[in-house]
Amino acid sequence: MQCPQCQAPLAAGAKRCSSCGQTIRAYGGPPPVGGDATGGLIPYKNAPALTAYYLGLFSILPFLGIPMGIAAVVLGVMGLKKLRAEPRVKGKTHAYVGIGCGGLGALAWIGLLLLIFILPMLNTQ
Numbered sequence: 001m002q003c004p005q006c007q008a009p010l011a012a013g014a015k016r017c018s019s020c021g022q023t024i025r026a027y028g029g030p031p032p033v034g035g036d037a038t039g040g041l042i043p044y045k046n047a048p049a050l051t052a053y054y055l056g057l058f059s060i061l062p063f064l065g066i067p068m069g070i071a072a073v074v075l076g077v078m079g080l081k082k083l084r085a086e087p088r089v090k091g092k093t094h095a096y097v098g099i100g101c102g103g104l105g106a107l108a109w110i111g112l113l114l115l116i117f118i119l120p121m122l123n124t125q
Ligand SMILES: [Zn+2]
Pocket: 003, 004, 005, 006, 007, 008, 017, 018, 019, 020, 021, 022
C-alpha cells in the first residue's frame, strides 16, 4: 500500500500518511465504520437475510419450527429484495438457506401434525 499523494509506503490499515500527513481513507481505502469487516461472510447489513438464516436453522425445533420456518421464508424473501435493491448488503446465501431450511422445516412439521391429528380422525370414521 502506498500514499496516493507522495507514494511513500504505508503501514497496513494506516489512516494517515506518516510522510505527508495525507488522510488515506478518503482515497478509496476500506469503507469507514459499518463496513463488512468480516469480508462479507456474515451479512450484518442484511438483517432480514441473517435473521432468516437463523430462523431457518431453528425450524428443526418441534412445533416452533412452523412459525419460525414461515418467518424464515418471509424474511428470506425480504432479504433477497433488499439485496436486489442494494447489492452491497450481501446475504444471498443466508437468505436462500433461510428460505430452504425454513420452508422445509415448516412443511415437515405441518405434514407431521397432519399425520398425527388428521389421519386418526379419518380412520375412526
Ligand atoms: Zn504521503
